Amino acid sequence: MTGEGGAPEAVRLARARLTRIVEPGWEVTGRWLREFGAVETVRRIDEADEAEVVVGGDETLPLPGVRPERWAGLLARAREAPAPARDLERAQERGARFVCPGDAEWPGQLDDLGDVRPVGLWVRGGPSLRMWALRSVAVVGARACTDYGVRMGASLGAGLAERGWVVVSGGAYGVDAAAHRGALGATGATVAVLACGVDRVYPRGHTQLIDRVAEQGLVVGELPPGAHPTPSRFIQRNRVIAALTRGTVVVEAAYRSGALGTARWAQRLCRHAMGVPGPVTSSVSAGVHELLRKEGVLVTDAAEVVELVGEMGELAPQRRGPVLPRDLLPPDTARVLAALPAHGARSVAEIGREAGAGADDTIGRLYELHSLGFVERHGDDWQLTRQAIRSVFSDGGPS
The missing domain is CATH 1.10.10.10 (Winged helix-like DNA-binding domain superfamily/Winged helix DNA-binding domain)
Structure with missing residues (x-):
């Protein structure tokens, strides 16, 4: 039997179950899926006996590359996880679906992540994620941003949307929210990639914003329904934002900023990494300036972003002073x-x-x-x- 979109139903259920058992971005999971497939990987986990866990060695474990302590944790998660069919039903009740490799909606550019590719994505909203991802740009930045950061995030979001580009961000406070609102205000397309289940909202203060994104665009996440965010999940979420899009624009980021992690993933994946400069005295722009000083490209508006990530001929207007x-x-x-x-x-x-x-x-x-x-x-x-x-x-x- 084949599920909607092309992936076999057994594979879909196995991958949905794995989102309950393993953490996003764990490279070992990618190796298991590549070597054994989703169905066999889940079978070995579900049929494993706790007695097989021998502290100090993993030779007897059903799946390679994991320490016995970690294996015990996976088995505990597997025992507590609801049936994947229940997760799929719960998602459907919230207007969401599960998209995995093999589906027509699966964005092929996520495959560039190799063994850290998502097991699958929970998607809330009507449009096709694959089609939207083909012409998308990430706009990310500081949560505790300045008024300048809010203005630039909103301006980029609106400008990109007006030019027919999908604005992808993380739904967080600050620049992320400004970019989403800018795109929504221009009646454009936007995608929020969450570090929790798509049926939850984090931060809670963005309930109205995320619901509006789901109505007008897409809300995406690797975590199953009801899953809560953690610091590591935010970090792993950034690789998905970078991989989905043609390029990443950073608006205000300190030296230790998750937004810079998204830009680094973009560079690693041979995507465009761009930065909007701020005052050189601003600590909240220090990370952006470091990005620009190395391999990032300076941009100041949506036209310059599109010139970089768009097709041949999508040029920004020439900038010059007044003709005297x-x-x-x-x-x-x-x-x-x-x-x-x-x-x-x-x-x-x-x-x-x-x-x-x-x-x-x-x-x-x-x-x-x-x-x-x-x-x-x-x-x-x-x-x-x-x-x-x-x-x-x-x-x-x-x-």
């Missing part, structure tokens, strides 16, 4: 203008010598500048007008 009247002058005329000092007048001969032009050409250029209001004549000499002094010697002019 002097910028429109022909090169020879501009050289004559540049030969005039800020104060005082010069003769035609002095101006021509400075500009590298003959007398007749210099006089012609001066009269051209006179008609444009740049210079005025005083006897046989020429000098800049007050308006020209402000134009030429301010904001990038000669000094």
Whole structure:
């Protein structure tokens, strides 16, 4: 029998059960699944006898690569875990489903994680996770962020959503919440990747936000229904955020920040790692600056993010200052203008010598500048007008 989406039902049930037994991101689990398959792995756990646990060696254990103490813990979890069919029913009651390798909805880029690939994902919401992940960007950052961090997170979330990109984040306080709200406010797509069951909300203060994400987007997690978050689960959650997306943008992060862990995973997986700079005096941006100083790419808005992660031709607009009247002058005329000092007048001969032009050409250029209001004549000499002094010697002019 095959479950919805393509994975055999026995495999689906086995993988759902494993999410109760093993912790996310445990490499040993990945090796078991690769060598024995999900059904056989679960069978060996369920049929194991506690008497097989011999402290000091693992030669007699049904599955390799685990210490006897850890094996005993797995067996205890297996005994206490509800039947996987019950978990699937509970998830369905909350509008959620279990997606695993072999399903049409499984995002193939998660396979880049190798043996730390998720056993499966519990998904709450209507859209296809696979389709959304194909054009997604992670926006993460500090929980205790500044007002600047909130503004930048919301601006990036809204800007990416308006450009048709899915905004992925962790549903936490601070930058994560701002990114989700920015995307939601733009009636765009957003995904919250949780470190607990998708039928729970953490932090509890985000109940309304996560419910809204589930209505308009997707809520995703590796943990089964009812599972609670732990510090290690938050850390492991970051690898899923990085793997799901085309790139990770960090907005405000101190040196010891989980958001930087997401960026490091992005780099490890050959994804784009980007950072939004903050004040150099801000400790909450110190980690971002360290990322940028090494291998990260500086971005300041959604257009620059899309230029990096998008298809060929999705370019950010060129950034330049305002066009000033002097910028429109022909090169020879501009050289004559540049030969005039800020104060005082010069003769035609002095101006021509400075500009590298003959007398007749210099006089012609001066009269051209006179008609444009740049210079005025005083006897046989020429000098800049007050308006020209402000134009030429301010904001990038000669000094």
